[in-house]
Amino acid sequence: MADPKGTLGGMLRQARDRLAACGADDPALDARLIVEHFSGSSRADAIARPEQALEASVVQAIEAAIVRREGGEPVHRILGFREFYGLKLELSPDTLEPRPDTETLVDMTLPFVRGVAAREGVCRILDLGTGTGAIALALLSQVENSMATGTDLAEGALLTAGKNAERLGLGARFSARKSNWFAEISGRFHLIVSNPPYIGTKEIDELRADVRNFDPLLALDGGADGLEAYRRIAAGSMRHLEGDGRIALEIGYDQKRLVTEIFAVAGFRLVEAGRDLAGNDRVLIFQR
Numbered sequence: 001m002a003d004p005k006g007t008l009g010g011m012l013r014q015a016r017d018r019l020a021a022c023g024a025d026d027p028a029l030d031a032r033l034i035v036e037h038f039s040g041s042s043r044a045d046a047i048a049r050p051e052q053a054l055e056a057s058v059v060q061a062i063e064a065a066i067v068r069r070e071g072g073e074p075v076h077r078i079l080g081f082r083e084f085y086g087l088k089l090e091l092s093p094d095t096l097e098p099r100p101d102t103e104t105l106v107d108m109t110l111p112f113v114r115g116v117a118a119r120e121g122v123c124r125i126l127d128l129g130t131g132t133g134a135i136a137l138a139l140l141s142q143v144e145n146s147m148a149t150g151t152d153l154a155e156g157a158l159l160t161a162g163k164n165a166e167r168l169g170l171g172a173r174f175s176a177r178k179s180n181w182f183a184e185i186s187g188r189f190h191l192i193v194s195n196p197p198y199i200g201t202k203e204i205d206e207l208r209a210d211v212r213n214f215d216p217l218l219a220l221d222g223g224a225d226g227l228e229a230y231r232r233i234a235a236g237s238m239r240h241l242e243g244d245g246r247i248a249l250e251i252g253y254d255q256k257r258l259v260t261e262i263f264a265v266a267g268f269r270l271v272e273a274g275r276d277l278a279g280n281d282r283v284l285i286f287q288r
């Protein structure tokens, strides 16, 4: 009989037990993601053929991934990709790992993007701080007559976003541009979206270790009170938004009132607010 450590089922059990012992939030899921990724197997394989033998190099790669996970590295950082809105997005050290909560922002803006695309023939989107390209690419994947510019200050993020767009067949409708918020942007857009850094500088140390140690600081640090990016985005939006355009923002759970005030001073009113999967205030949509 094959050494159970070298079989698909045995490896899954071993990975799950080790990750449970180190306190991972969801050891069964992490084990499955790691084993499937490095062995090229599927969930169905694990059910139908648990005795399937794994090559020594595959066992080694899985072992190495488990050690990284035991050390606190998030599972998607180890795999190098994360699913967002049904899209497989490559990650890099310069990109935030896109979060399921951000899908709320995509859900809430899709009807507007569809409406503009149907009415005007095209919807132009600006995604400020695009990271992996998550928000822009999700919208482009859902609405054919749309195009997006994704900006970031991190060149590594722009490279990754561009690669994601190409791999997903969205490259012709996505352009990545290095810009400090609006600094290098010209023209007007129907929709400005952003999930900017919104954690106050002093609160960064209090974040969970897996966020603090593996998401890039540039993606997290929103300045002294966490609101610096919103001030910059509010200040530039009037010049870059079409007359009947919308601004859709992800916010921290306690920032709704303050961000609404910042945009009111810049001439925008709140037209919609949404909560995330846990019921926290998470998305604000503004227009003139």
Ligand SMILES: C[S@@+](CC[C@H](N)C(=O)[O-])C[C@H]1O[C@@H](n2cnc3c(N)ncnc32)[C@H](O)[C@@H]1O
Pocket (backbone or CB within 6 Å): 094, 095, 096, 097, 098, 099, 102, 128, 129, 130, 131, 132, 133, 134, 135, 151, 152, 153, 154, 157, 179, 180, 181, 194, 195, 196, 197, 198, 218, 219, 220
């Ligand atoms: C919270 S992450 C969001 C990434 C992505 N949009 C998402 O939702 O997964 C914020 C992004 O803003 C970028 N960023 C930070 N400061 C910036 C600036 N001054 N100008 C443009 N982008 C900036 C970061 O590099 C990071 O990619």
